[in-house]
Amino acid sequence: MNNSLKKLQEEREAMLPPELEDRISQHVGTLSFFSNVVEVFVPNALQVVVQMVGGDELPCLKKANRRQARANMDWRKPPSPTLPDPA
């Protein structure tokens, strides 16, 4: 059977304004930027406030800081002087 509704939809699909993609891309970019800002900046800002009032390290930052410390480790040094000599 003929489907005039689908034909009408196809005709209208072709009328999509091309500038709309740029407008939506801008929104996507802005949202990504703000989500990154929130993810990176907010926990650290909170940490500063907590430490200013005499609090401990935030649990959410503990893990990240440990990971950071491991990444900064100098691998040229032996891990520990207490380990037995392989020789």
Next chain:
Amino acid sequence: MTTVATRKTSTSAALSDSQLIALYLRDQDARYFSQLYRRYAGKVFAKCISMLADHGMARDATQDVFIKILLNLSKFTEQSSFSTWVYSITYNYCIDLIRKKKKNILIFSEDVGRISKETEVDIPDSVILEMETNRLEKVMEKLPVGDKAILNMKYIDDMSIKEIGDVLDKTESAIKMQIMRAKIKAQGIYEEMYGTEPISN
């Protein structure tokens, strides 16, 4: 750098909707969302024109629908296909927009309580599907927004009665009744506009 970007865009074209969503949520890379936009923007825009009957409003509505999709992407649970989810946001957005703009407007055809079971059988799909597109466009413009949504879901998106019910938060029997009412209404509008001229060419 450009080669990597081009490769990413060309590979994302081959990915399924679910893969694109997962990658977008993981990497926050706008190119994955752009791919989803390219797949559905035309269809969303066409639905908005059909529902709102205004090019400018349809353009703004399409933008708002995609921002809504973007903000709620992490809530998409794959209980339905992504296309069904996108279309349900579109239809509900347009219905809400009409409701806000015209406070006392009728969303669905009035209760045609007198319609008997025999009449239900007598309304073939060809009343809508065989109509010449220019005439169908004019008839659709005169239908209430909810009726347009129901007819679009059934005859364009090929949604099941249950899926339509889920989108509009109505029971299956209510949807069946509403489809019939919408067809009767469309037939009535056609007869008002074109008299007894045959529906198909």
